[in-house]
Amino acid sequence: xxxxSFEEAVWQIVGAVPRGRVCTYGQVAQLAGYPRHARxxxxxxxxxxxxxxxxxxxxxxxxxxxxxxxxxxxxxxxxGVVVRAGRVCVTQLGWP
DNA sequence: CAATTGACGGGTG
DNA sequence: GCACCCGCCAATT
Numbered sequence: 001x002x003x004x005s006f007e008e009a010v011w012q013i014v015g016a017v018p019r020g021r022v023c024t025y026g027q028v029a030q031l032a033g034y035p036r037h038a039r040x041x042x043x044x045x046x047x048x049x050x051x052x053x054x055x056x057x058x059x060x061x062x063x064x065x066x067x068x069x070x071x072x073x074x075x076x077x078x079x080g081v082v083v084r085a086g087r088v089c090v091t092q093l094g095w096p
Numbered sequence: 097c098a099a100t101t102g103a104c105g106g107g108t109g
Numbered sequence: 110g111c112a113c114c115c116g117c118c119a120a121t122t
Contacts, residue, residue, distance in 0.1 A: 025104055036117055042103035043119065059103070067103035100122075108114080 006034055010044045017058045020080040021095065022088050024062045042067070064088040 004012070009032030017023050025038035034040065045056045057068070057075040064087040066072045073083040082089040 026106095029104090034118095036105080038104040039102070039118060040104095044103090046103050056103080061103080062105055072103095098122105101120090102118105105116085106114105107116105109112085 004033075006032065006037065006040055007044050009033055010041050011054055014045070014054045014056060014059060017055055018096075019055075020092075022058045022060050022076065022081055022092050023095065024060060024093065026062055027094070028059060038062075060088050060093075064090060064093055 010028060013023070013028045013031045025041040026036075028041045029035060029037040032041075041059070045054070045059060048054060048056060057072045058079075058081075060066055060072075066076070066083070066086055066088065069086055073086055076083050076088065081092050
C-alpha cells in the first residue's frame with residue numbers, strides 16, 4: 001500500500017484504540033508515524049463528519065483533559081473509563 | 097506573504 | 110494548581 005496519509009494513519013490508530021482505554025493526541029501522532037503532530041490529530045478529528053465510527057471520544061489530551069468535556073466524559077464513563085473533574089484518570093492513559 | 101487560530105505537548109517559575 | 114513561554118504544522122483570513 002502507498003504511504004498512508006496523515007489522516008489515514010490517524011483513523012487507523014484511533015480506530016484501533018480498545019474500548020475502556022484512552023489515548024493522547026501526541027501518542028496517536030507518534031504511532032501514526034508523525035511525532036510532534038499532535039495538533040494535526042486534533043484538526044483531523046475535528047474535521048471528521050458526525051457519521052464517523054472512529055471513537056474520537058477516546059482521544060484526550062496529554063494531561064488527561066477532555067477536549068469535549070461533559071459529552072465525552074459521559075461516553076468514556078459508559079465504557080468503564082474513570083473520569084474525574086472532566087479529566088481521565090492517569091491509570092487509563094496509554095495503551096496496555 | 098504575514099498574522100491568526102486550532103480536539104496539542106512539554107518545560108519553567 | 111496557575112501563568113508564561115516555546116515548538117510544531119495546516120487551514121483560514
